[in-house]
Amino acid sequence: MMLCDYPIVFVAMEKLAEGQPSFAITFPLNPDSLIESIKTVGIINPPVVRQKSNTDGFDIILGLRRITAFKALGHATIPCRVIPEKDLSDLDSIMLNLHDNLTMRILNPIEKGMALALLLRHVSRQDILADYMQLLGLPRHEPALNLHLSIANELSEDIKLGIAAERISMQAASEMLSMDPDTRETVYHLITYLRLNVNYQIQFIELLIDISKRDSITIPELTRNRDLSSLINDSDLSRPQKTRKVMEFLRDIRNPRLAQAEKVFRKALSSINLTDGDTIVAPSFYESPYRELRLRFRTRKELKEKLQKISDMEGIDDLIEPWKKR
């Protein structure tokens, strides 16, 4: 039988196993937008439910959001397409739900993890890798499977919401899985508070891990550092300024000698007081032995004078080897 051949029946809300949404893969389940729509035009597509053979209850196969919204509007019954349990196995139910969702939208990573967890109850890991990963738009390898299962099962609701809303990147989420729950929450709240982009999220987490390992302190302890806290809570700074300063602060703690050299270089550059847009540029991390001099000049005489003046300047050695000045 086709799905459309099954009858639409008004089902009592209390008969729907809403507390056990065994086939739902919608996350978050936010029904607010649907409530308005249902209020205006009613239910366009009735949910699909499976009638249990040994009780008078029903499993929700498709339409958990619609049912939740309908219930929130105070309805005691809801029109549903009802399929008897003997006609629809658990795996069929999952596939029906999955295909219904995949035709309408792109699943977020949490939903993909939920779908994989559901499938894993009925299908071997090998079959999931071979047949289902690609269906979900995922690479066919174990690390991707494990990552999606872990983010769906192990992270808090808050963090999952962050991932679903793309406030937290998958790479950051993967790093957070190796943290204890307290640390995860701390990191999550800082990332979302500072609104770090994908690149900054990874750098931020890496800096926190490096410093906490090196100094044998926990990440929550590190984030309670007085100077760092005052930067985070400084109401005079805009969010981008705050982000930049927090990242600089962590980099300086992580690499104190490089930070000191950069400070000496900046000070020396400002002390030699170049004009006309002339400047001296340091190589990345001072690794190359060369410094770059950018000069503007109009005549040979001017070039000669500028070169002479710059090479005679007192602070020039601090520009060449800034790490030597303690």
Added chain:
Amino acid sequence: MKDYTLTTESNKSKLNNYFIKSIPFKGELLKPCPGTKGYICCGYQILNIGANCPLDCSYCILQSYFKDGGLRVFSNLEERIGEVITVIESTPERIYRIGTGEFTDSLALDPLTKWTSLLIPLFAERKNLILELKTKTTSIKGLIDSRHRRGIIVSWSLNSPFISERDESKSPSIKARLMAARKCQQEGFSLGFHFDPLVTHRGWQDQYLRTLELLAQYINPKAIVWISMGSFRYMPELKPIIRKRHPDTRILDGEFIMGLDGKMRYFKPIRIELYSYMRHHFESWDKDLGLYLCMESNEVWQQSMGWSPGKTEMLSDYLDARVRKFFG
């Protein structure tokens, strides 16, 4: 050649079992060390005899090359070694410094594979070739049993006791390595030592001094062809692997920057400090140790060693001269 199971005993008396796959090697058997952009290389030749290593040091690059962790030995080495000999014989004016310790430990698998009994008779006694066997093990029986000495350099990788205990935990202790080195020296072999990677850690100066004191206690400096130094460096993709596989390591604590070759390495003044310190103590022991830096810049050479070969060819010449001095 068959597959093996190797059981090794680490310095903590843990038994480690490894399955070793024997496979034919299809690539070039002898290849120059690829070096690295922007730094001076020693101009070494790598002889591929196997891949991966049972010692599993925390800092080892092989973790990112061979992610399955399996050990491989090459079953067609005996058939193909003639190719290498042909190359060497075709350029008699050139000195070949050949090592087998790039993608595996030169001696760790020797009790099973008997590589030394194949390679030493073929390579020893040739005028334009030295074979350097780099190891952290004490597996020297195959060497000692050989009747050849000329053209063979047995080298040990050394580190501070702190790093050795924590990050080379499946390797014999520094003392055990040096006792094996002394035995080789007594048996007439020339020696090399490699302090690579040098790692900054709390009290690193005292820790490295302890190793240098042991070195002086066990080894006569006159038999040392060369001692190399290289500071810890890694490809960025190795870091998460190290963090995952060796969560308690301190080797990532230092100040790293991205070098000219894209690898992470210590901020330049830290490297200069490491090498200068080591050089000072080496030279107060003996002035003629053939000290050199592995993959370092001209500037770091100058500031830490007081001279620089300037480029790879010149470092090669310097090391070739060491070979001539020891083997004529």
